[in-house]
Amino acid sequence: MHFSVTALLLSGPLALAATAAASITASQLETIAPTSNTCDNPPAAGECATADQAAPYINAAFEQYNVTSPAEQAAVLSLIAFETLDFKYSKNHFPGVPGQGTRNMQSPAFNSKYAASIPALAGNLSSVSSDPVAVLNLLLADENYDFGSGAWFLTTQCSAEQRTQLATGSQAGWEEYISSCVGTTVTDARKAYWDRAVSVLGVSSSAS
Ligand SMILES: *[C@@H]1O[C@H](CO)[C@@H](O)[C@H](O)[C@H]1NC(C)=O
Numbered sequence: 001m002h003f004s005v006t007a008l009l010l011s012g013p014l015a016l017a018a019t020a021a022a023s024i025t026a027s028q029l030e031t032i033a034p035t036s037n038t039c040d041n042p043p044a045a046g047e048c049a050t051a052d053q054a055a056p057y058i059n060a061a062f063e064q065y066n067v068t069s070p071a072e073q074a075a076v077l078s079l080i081a082f083e084t085l086d087f088k089y090s091k092n093h094f095p096g097v098p099g100q101g102t103r104n105m106q107s108p109a110f111n112s113k114y115a116a117s118i119p120a121l122a123g124n125l126s127s128v129s130s131d132p133v134a135v136l137n138l139l140l141a142d143e144n145y146d147f148g149s150g151a152w153f154l155t156t157q158c159s160a161e162q163r164t165q166l167a168t169g170s171q172a173g174w175e176e177y178i179s180s181c182v183g184t185t186v187t188d189a190r191k192a193y194w195d196r197a198v199s200v201l202g203v204s205s206s207a208s
């Protein structure tokens with residue numbers, strides 16, 4: 001079940017307590033990414049994150065990029081879980097494109113744009129911006145940036161119309177997001193992740 005808690009505008013001592021964000025739990029992540037309960041014997045040293053480790057960064061990213069629609073959250077979660085084989089990878093290994101990665105497994109050109117959008121990285125980026133591997137490593141050095149790429153991509157690279165369709169929770173909206181915004185292919189294996197995500201987040205389609 002998905003809960004969305006709206007922050008209230010209060011003054012005084014209650015103001016802090018009133019700020020609560022919708023939270024994805026580690027258990028929900030494990031349902032979407034079934035092997036994310038463990039990082040024992042990781043296939044790529046230093047890249048694996050468990051659902052427990054991933055949850056706070058994913059929630060921080062949804063909050064930072066204001067991704068509050070459960071249907072949009074389900075789409076981003078299923079994308080990153082599918083692309084990273086349940087958070088086992090943060091770099092592209094198949095075939096191994098240098099500089100491709102973060103949990104969104106995005107290509108080097110998007111990692112450059114993403115890094116350039118983060119003010120705190122400006123100093124570091126200036127010296128490495130022509131090196132895709134160094135740009136990726138800069139993003140991977142902070143889990144907030146590593147796990148934030150999916151929310152950044154949705155909110156900066158997809159059109160308003162694509163987001164509106166995605167937010168309906170319809171399969172057509174999700175397929176459009178995958179094929180036209182993310183630019184990849186809808187497959188049964190990818191859809192299985194999305195099916196689990198919409199189910200565990202309680203997304204109900206408002207379009208047929
Ligand atoms: C976040 O999204 C809500 C709902 O769409 C909107 O009302 C609000 O202005 C947004 N906030 C920011 C900081 O973008």
Ligand SMILES: *[C@@H]1O[C@H](CO)[C@@H](O)[C@H](O)[C@H]1NC(C)=O
Pocket residue numbers: 123124137138141
């Ligand atoms: C960013 O630059 C600062 C200052 O040069 C340095 O201390 C820090 O290690 C750099 N961070 C990364 C992730 O390379």
